[in-house]
Amino acid sequence: MSKGFRMAVLVKQVPDTSSVAGVNPDGTVDRARAKKMMNPYDKYALQKALEIKSAYGGEIIVISMGPPPAIDILYEALEYGADKGYLLTDKQLAASDTLSTAYALYNVIQFLGKVDIVFTGLQTTDGDTAQTGPQIAERLDIPQVTYCEELEINNGRVRASRVIEGGKQWLDLPLPCLITVANSAGKIGHKRFANVYKMKELLRDKESLSKMVFVVSLADIGADPNLTGLAGSPTVVGKTWKLGEIGGSCVMFKGESPAHEVELLVNRLIENHCGIEELLK
């Protein structure tokens, strides 16, 4: 492909905490039972890649690391307009922290050959660290823009804005680079009907599908298994416990008459001794 940019978009499958399945009443997640979805932050990354592709042309390759069912989010990305997908799946990858995840994903990117831009989400809704993107950039030895909102490319140079305390900053950098896309950037559009239709067809035509979505193991991409999974992770989650007062504890007032709801609310505040009387003047 001579025209346009070759882009990799990293997408992670996470538990869908907005669904009732697998979400305990206290808001904690039962990972085995939970419904799964594409990390919502990754949709902003995919959207940026789609914008670049429609402005300048190019190819979008979505990459995910996860168990076999994670292939669903690659299919979903194709419905939005991605061109190809790679799922890295391997038993050895279990219990990876961000350092070893970054190592594994770096290897997938290397395996793809030349990539102009790597897009990641800002963070995930489960691990929620925002570390994976910069750690991949470090491995690749390329510049990065984190918290990116706007992006354009002119004469092979990238102009990108990023969110900072109290404002924003415009940066100029070369390709290749890694961009983590802020959730205050543009929301993803709708799936293209034609793509959804094509995906349906592809799912029936395994042979064509196997030329677009690839499942690879660590051995396939030549990654060192000792640097992945628990063995390659310098950290472990030592202990978890419930976050107090969170998830479903909100007392909701909704009804026909706002005046009545407001009265109920204020009465409740007084009954619950929130000290509201002392705060008023």
Added chain:
Amino acid sequence: MNQIADVLVIAEQIQTDLQSISLELLGAARQLAGKLGVGVQAIIMGHNIGDIPQTLIHSGADEVFVVDQPELAEYTTLTYRRALITVLESLPRTPHIILCGATTIGRDLAPRIAAYFKTGMTADCTELDIGDYEHKSKVDPSKIGIYHNCLYSIRPSFGESLKARIIGPWRNPQMATARSGAMEPIQPDTSRSGNIVPVKVNFQETDFRVKVIETIRDVASNVDLTKAKVIISGGFGLGGPEGFDIVRDLASVFKDSAVGSSRRGVNAGWISYSHQVGQTGKTVRPELYIALGISGAIQHRVGMGKSKTIIAINKDESAPIFQYAHYGIVGDLFVVVPLLKEQFKKALASAGRG
């Protein structure tokens, strides 16, 4: 010599203004260092940073490494990365622990440093501690054992409503970023003394791959949001700058109140940045926080989630803010707020009678 190495803080300045997160990190570092019986080191990078190193010593550092060069006048990932790596590699001993702020700079820089040193890092901690850890899992036999003096990095996972303790005793430095407002600074003591160590950095061509074209910052007059007992905040749901009139009006019924905003309200130019609450704004913890037309994105939540009572008014029942507010009214804020104001006045009147 102590077997354990020091605790090191990556201090942060913007336009030679030392950021308050640095003092909070030093406070946390002193506590950790006290438990370990070691010292506290700090690194400050920038240009013409004046007496910042002294301030760091007064606020808890025993030794401050200073890189003061024109290339560092403005933050870029790769120049600061080079400076930090240079300092860390010049140390006779690898720090036991490195702390950094979970700011847009810290979250950009620290993960790269952790990847460079191939060490573990925990994001956005709200608590830090020292303790023992026994690793039993047989998946990787080389990790099995009992470890002492481990950094306990404790962080919330909002998506899963969990708090997690992350541990990585196998490799130093054990790194963590901490949220602003989460750690307590110590009382500055001008009689504290310490070492100031200048370090010269040799940059490489590739460190200048990213250039800053323009930085737009609104550092308007300071609004003391952090001290008010009641904060009424407005967001994009206000529809325009005049929407803040209704916010101010509701604030006026309280004795000690201030007006806050989401980032979208600030970005739209409806109110100045000094009112912004959240990850890149202020961290607040008032008795009462009322959010009007704010969806409740995670970056907003980390700035106000510890408020004692949170009331949200939003017309969208599925807005994330209702997942963590204590009380919610689903409705049009322009209808609800005037009614709420009346009801508060009534409550006060009857409290006065009783």
